[in-house]
Amino acid sequence: xxxxxxxxxxxxxGTVGSAVAxxxxxxxxxxxxxxxxxxxxxxxxxxxxFEHPVCWTDRxxxxxxxxxxxxxxxxxxxxxxxxxxxxxxxxxxxxxxxxKQAIAQDGPALRQTAARQGRQLRFEAAVGxxxxxxxxxxxxxxxxxxxxxxxxxxxxxxxxxxxxETAGGSIAEAIDDARERGFAEADPRADLDGIDAAAKLSxxxxxxFQLRVDPSTIATxxxxxxxxxxxxxxxxxGGAIRQLAYAGYDSSRRVLTAWxxxxxxxxxxxxxxxxxxxxAAVITGEFAGDVQISGTGAGGDATAVxxxxxxxxxxxxxxxxxxxxxxxxxxxxxxxxxxxxxxAEAV
Amino acid sequence: xxxxxxxxxxxxxGTVGSAVAxxxxxxxxxxxxxxxxxxxxxxxxxxxxFEHPVCWTDRxxxxxxxxxxxxxxxxxxxxxxxxxxxxxxxxxxxxxxxxKQAIAQDGPALRQTAARQGRQLRFEAAVGxxxxxxxxxxxxxxxxxxxxxxxxxxxxxxxxxxxxETAGGSIAEAIDDARERGFAEADPRADLDGIDAAAKLSxxxxxxFQLRVDPSTIATxxxxxxxxxxxxxxxxxGGAIRQLAYAGYDSSRRVLTAWxxxxxxxxxxxxxxxxxxxxAAVITGEFAGDVQISGTGAGGDATAVxxxxxxxxxxxxxxxxxxxxxxxxxxxxxxxxxxxxxxAEAV
Numbered sequence: 001x002x003x004x005x006x007x008x009x010x011x012x013x014g015t016v017g018s019a020v021a022x023x024x025x026x027x028x029x030x031x032x033x034x035x036x037x038x039x040x041x042x043x044x045x046x047x048x049x050f051e052h053p054v055c056w057t058d059r060x061x062x063x064x065x066x067x068x069x070x071x072x073x074x075x076x077x078x079x080x081x082x083x084x085x086x087x088x089x090x091x092x093x094x095x096x097x098x099x100k101q102a103i104a105q106d107g108p109a110l111r112q113t114a115a116r117q118g119r120q121l122r123f124e125a126a127v128g129x130x131x132x133x134x135x136x137x138x139x140x141x142x143x144x145x146x147x148x149x150x151x152x153x154x155x156x157x158x159x160x161x162x163x164x165e166t167a168g169g170s171i172a173e174a175i176d177d178a179r180e181r182g183f184a185e186a187d188p189r190a191d192l193d194g195i196d197a198a199a200k201l202s203x204x205x206x207x208x209f210q211l212r213v214d215p216s217t218i219a220t221x222x223x224x225x226x227x228x229x230x231x232x233x234x235x236x237x238g239g240a241i242r243q244l245a246y247a248g249y250d251s252s253r254r255v256l257t258a259w260x261x262x263x264x265x266x267x268x269x270x271x272x273x274x275x276x277x278x279x280a281a282v283i284t285g286e287f288a289g290d291v292q293i294s295g296t297g298a299g300g301d302a303t304a305v306x307x308x309x310x311x312x313x314x315x316x317x318x319x320x321x322x323x324x325x326x327x328x329x330x331x332x333x334x335x336x337x338x339x340x341x342x343x344a345e346a347v
Numbered sequence: 348x349x350x351x352x353x354x355x356x357x358x359x360x361g362t363v364g365s366a367v368a369x370x371x372x373x374x375x376x377x378x379x380x381x382x383x384x385x386x387x388x389x390x391x392x393x394x395x396x397f398e399h400p401v402c403w404t405d406r407x408x409x410x411x412x413x414x415x416x417x418x419x420x421x422x423x424x425x426x427x428x429x430x431x432x433x434x435x436x437x438x439x440x441x442x443x444x445x446x447k448q449a450i451a452q453d454g455p456a457l458r459q460t461a462a463r464q465g466r467q468l469r470f471e472a473a474v475g476x477x478x479x480x481x482x483x484x485x486x487x488x489x490x491x492x493x494x495x496x497x498x499x500x501x502x503x504x505x506x507x508x509x510x511x512e513t514a515g516g517s518i519a520e521a522i523d524d525a526r527e528r529g530f531a532e533a534d535p536r537a538d539l540d541g542i543d544a545a546a547k548l549s550x551x552x553x554x555x556f557q558l559r560v561d562p563s564t565i566a567t568x569x570x571x572x573x574x575x576x577x578x579x580x581x582x583x584x585g586g587a588i589r590q591l592a593y594a595g596y597d598s599s600r601r602v603l604t605a606w607x608x609x610x611x612x613x614x615x616x617x618x619x620x621x622x623x624x625x626x627a628a629v630i631t632g633e634f635a636g637d638v639q640i641s642g643t644g645a646g647g648d649a650t651a652v653x654x655x656x657x658x659x660x661x662x663x664x665x666x667x668x669x670x671x672x673x674x675x676x677x678x679x680x681x682x683x684x685x686x687x688x689x690x691a692e693a694v
Contacts, residue, residue, distance in 0.1 A: 023634070130488075130491070130634075130636070131638055132482070132483050132487025132488060132638070135479070135482050135483070135487045136483070139656065139660060140471065141477075141652065142656045142659045143653065143655025144477070144655075144656075270620075273617075285477070285652065287477075287648040287649065287651065288476075288642060288648065288652040289643045289649070291478055291479070291641070291642040292639070292642070293483075293638070293639065293640045293641075294640075295635060295636070295637070295638040295639070302635045302636070304490070304634065305488065305490045305634050305635040308490025308491075309486065309487055309488060313486060316668065316669070316670060317667055319666075320664055320667055321663065321666075321667075322663075323663060
């Protein structure tokens, strides 16, 4: 049983960081988690909007040399996030992050650093929003042999595609709508082009197949240049268009098939019924067959749930041993073929 | 990192036990798990059907005094399973079980014993077959405040109800079919009457709401006496009949609403699309909204996946601390009303 509260430092006070801070400082003391430090480049400005007494700073070293037990990294991007995660682990902190780019690119090395330091690096929030797919794949289905994952991993793109489907209009109009509702960044190209989903898929390849896959080697086709004719054709053939992320591993040939692309899914299917900013996944195991999971894929509150779940897991057992996985490299990575995209109808 | 293999003893060599034993003794050595002992009342008979060299016994003390690290309890029922789980924990073993009746009734006390002993008691296989709902509720969504769980938790009943729906005929005929396919026991009353699902729901109430709920206090209505007119009425109103398990907690009034009953769900909905022996759940959190999960709900292989996932979690960190939850008792437990069953259409 933990007695002393677990002291927490937060890196970044944007949408995700502020949602986490609000949850952690609600009157109801959340399982002995104490937010004590917040780093933000614009700390002086932002502290005015947050009445709870914590130590604000705009110098990263203040956080790294502080007495916090866990650092939440919520600044995003690779640089300087990866360096700061590594520095935090080396300073003896456990780290919780929602940063898919950092974990996709440097997750294997960072997890080794964490294991060597006897600390934890957790990243449920990096994939799938509020659906606990990192735990499902790495832990709950660890006893199966996972063969394939097909998923909707980008809430922004799913919002855009399902909005065109129901409300008509163009992709550009749907993007404007998504921006107004806070579901899209100023520049949503990384979402629509599949870069965001490819990073998440690379993380899932490590967890499901123990493979090291550079996200830039995953073939992507953009959903940004779909025209109204594409949506009409999908509709006429009894389908709907979704941005799917696909990863299937043939372990005997060591061939990974992995891609992110718009695909036509059967109307009424699990993926077609996934609308708005939701995420969804079908995980196929040799023994358990299909496990389906879906949840809110975007927004500060949903991401905060995943982050706080990770904090609680660390607080429950700060000395827990989380061995770093031993990853191999696939002999070949195969992208999508027209045939495969058509077969996505079956899912 | 574990170096020595984790030694495993198995209690019971029925459908589940034999499926686990087959997985553990495949040539591919599964993450350093070594099955060394099997207890079965008919050990002399059953060992002939299993060529792998393990120590067979029909005396429980042989297992409890052995050098195994983890005992898998797969005999089912409350008596003597609960005593044997407790004895195993007191003998310094961790325990993995698929026994919903034992965990529903004595889980809180057994988890305290495990925590005091510095050992683990894991029971992913007790609820939801291969869908990792125990981890999702207890761990992945721990950072949310769960308000409601609606679920299909009994694969046998779901097979029977969805078979009547698609193939016509009576409940009795569908039960015969389920028996032939190995989805139903000789006497499936505990399934159809909701006793099995109520035990699982009681476990989820402990995990989601930190409530101690005697499964016998959960109101149940049988699906066994549905007549063809009931199915026709559901169909005519655009719905389908499913055995739903419902638990919603109003923490301010400390009132738990909990029931297991046949309910009419909208055609095309998540639950209506859950057919055959599958399980499914919608978990609603205050912050993350709905998380949906579904998977194979019955059969030795699917249950074995959950058990082996639990074994791997223990083997990864044998000294892990799993604090026993502090449970409270609801002020009142409310059963189903006609209105609530009708509202189940919305799910």
